[in-house]
Amino acid sequence: MIKPTQILERQPNPATFDAAKGLGLTDLQAMLVANRLQNPQQLDEIVFPKLKHIQPPLELKNADFAAKLIADAVQSGQTIVLATDYDTDGVTSAWVATTALSDFFGVNPQRIRHIIGERKSGYGITDEVVDRILAIEEPVALVISADQGSSDEARIARLKEAGIPVCVTDHHQLPIEGPPPSAVCTVNPQQSGCDYDKTVAGCFVIFLVMAQVRQELISRGYLSAQTPSLKPLALNVSLGTVADSVSLKSPNNRAIVRTGLQMINRFQSPAWQAMKELNDNQGQPFDAEFLGFQVATRINAASRVSDVTTAFHFLTAHDLSQAKSYLQQLDEDNLNRREQQNEMLLQAKERARELYHPNKYSLAVKLQGNAGIQGIIASRIGEQYGVPTVAMTDLEDGFLAGSGRGIVDEVDLRAAFQWMSEQDSELFSSMGGHKGAAGCMIPIEKYPLFSELFETAIQAQLGTTAPSPRVFTDGQLHPSQLTPPLIQEINALEPFGREWPKPLFKGIFRISSIKSVGQTQTHLSLKLSSDQGTEHSAIFFNGKESAHDQDPFSSGDWIECAYQPALNRFFGRTNIQLRIQAAHKL
The missing domain is CATH 3.90.1640.30 (inorganic pyrophosphatase (n-terminal core))
Structure with missing residues (x-):
């Protein structure tokens, strides 16, 4: 049985809070910065990133x-x-x-x-x-x-x-x-x-x-x-930086992403014009989250299910018509990828249930299917169980290809793979990657040894307590703060990403209504009331494992949840919607 998700609070650094206030930030902004930065050095470069x-x-x-x-x-x-x-x-x-x-x-x-x-x-x-x-x-x-x-x-x-x-x-x-x-x-x-x-x-x-x-x-x-500088190249350096999940606490990465996003949102490039026609982000500027979940997923889909050169041709398209043609192919590839992903995810969930126990530190899940999708599978399974995970696909040539995700902040996947290779010099045919994400190829007969060594390596990094699912929040908001101006206040601290996560808040609410929605009927649409009587709409994506499962909550239940506030536009009205990431009944 999967351990319940722990909803934890980040602890702000008082010196960083004071320094952030000195830069003119609001109390909420200063608290968010202090939750993410333990050392106030380079604070100005981090909060107000510039190419210089x-x-x-x-x-x-x-x-x-x-x-x-x-x-x-x-x-x-x-x-x-x-x-x-x-x-x-x-x-x-x-x-x-x-x-x-x-x-x-x-x-x-x-x-x-x-x-x-x-x-x-x-x-x-x-x-x-x-x-x-x-x-x-x-x-x-x-x-x-x-x-x-x-x-x-x-x-x-x-x-x-x-x-x-x-x-x-x-x-x-x-x-x-x-x-x-x-x-x-x-x-x-x-x-x-x-x-x-x-x-x-x-x-x-x-x-x-x-x-x-x-x-x-x-x-x-x-x-x-007088040859122009290469500053215009920040346009797509920002996309690659966000997509690779490198640290967005780094002043270098924040500067290149912020600059690139400014260029992207001018929509002068045919590729980005085509992207806006396909998805205008509900009229909001493209941000780092949009790059990661709407653009990078389509580009990655090309190599996963089709021809990677489509993605390159899309970025280098010389006119809008050409860009739209390549983007249409990428969109079709992405839909194909989703279908294959759903099939492989069912396999992975079944295999993970067989492998997991409460004292498990890691998962190495062997699958049949498209090797290009296993990184997504590793993320989904790892997040569900709260443990570092490698999804491995049988290449049917005597080898397994694997993609791993660290999941736990303290884990260094690349260091784990290096240690494993030192225990058996013939374990890896190839490997590479970095702290949070790594890939490899191993002889298929080495899978049991790989699983054993991976478990040992992760245990050595984490110590005596096996990991469990957890989310870190920025504390509670007063119900009066949950209005559209909150989003503008938060977005001033963009870009968000790895090590500079988008704000996540903790709240206690009573469920007024709940229903399953979406094509898969696994998402939950809720009406939540605070203890002060204010009501908020909420959505809990993948709140159920399958459409056949019973709803985890009922009307009248009190729940503690971790949520992100987001703008929701409906029939010309703009309100706050709470996007729930974890919840449990009180």
Whole structure:
């Protein structure tokens, strides 16, 4: 039986609260900031993020060397290959590099070859990617990886043997032996001796490198000193940053996302014009949550069920008609992904019920189905049980592909995988990722050992108490605060995301009415009354496991719940709706 979700309160830091008030924030805003930030240093950069706050590219180890290599390739007249990952971070990395090379540095697009890995072939510079590079007939000046490459020494060595140099740009954790020695250069903030922010996404790293390439080409006289800055690339760096769930407590990430969102909401790009036509976010500006749940899901769907290049073509569309055509395909892919996801989720829930017990620290769930969907499955199952989870899909070639989610803030998945590999050097065929999300491929016969080692690794990180589902709230609001101006007050602290979560509040209410709604009849629509008699509408998405389950609550029940306030527009009226994330009967 799943443990009940604990509804906990964050504890504000008094010094941060006082400092936030000194910046002119309201009491509520100062409390929200103090709940998320234990150290008031860099408070101004975090609360009021601006592009000028970003650490300069030269603070990124080897960025200057990489810029010289890429500048040489630009001037060589030969082919430049971009090898990027298949997720939104990888696709936006490809967009950043391509746009910088062609639109800012004048490289003929015919000289740029994109090789975006196939999700079914596994993460990183795979042998399949290397084969595609080696098949290029024209001379290759340089292969630039983005959002991958740090753990791909064996494949990079193949390219080196063929006389093709590789410059790695990445943000994932490096293997214990360090950067790939066969690469001519590695730019990764995780490597030893680099003082740059460790939380930036892969698209941010290639953005910084390309900014330094611009400086290098200007210093060589190849570009004019008046060549525009690469600031416009923040447009989609913000998308990749949000999609990769990196820390939004980082001043660097907050600055690039805030700047990018400002550009997105001007809707000057065909891709974003098409997105607005498809979903205008109820007339509200696109925010980080919209990027993550409405845009990134569609881009990721391309690699999960169809052709990842559709997503790249969508971002690089030259007119609205072209962008709408690609977006239509992405939308269809996303619907297909949802259907496959629902089928796999039923499998995963059944398997998780068999594996779970109250003293379980982790879950490694083996499934049949589309390997591209397992990351979503890992998130759903992990959140349901409150434990780190790896969803693994049988590739039917002797291997399992796995995607893991840390779920518990204290867990470092990448460190767990590294420890596991040290216990058995043949456990992983490949692995990569970072603290909160990681992927791997293992021989299918190693699954029992993987499950055992994963449980041991997580237990070692968490100690003597097995994890359980929990949500952290920002405390209680007075019923008089639950009015539309509350949303504007909260949104001033955007962008929200990992480590800077959207505010979640705790409340005690009496249920006036309850009914199942939605196509699946698993969502609950409620009318809630406070102890002061004010009534609020609420929605509890997936409040039931299935349509056949009995409602967990009845009219007249008092409940304690964790909820997010949101605007709800209905017949021209705007009210607050409470979006419940967890609830239990009192």
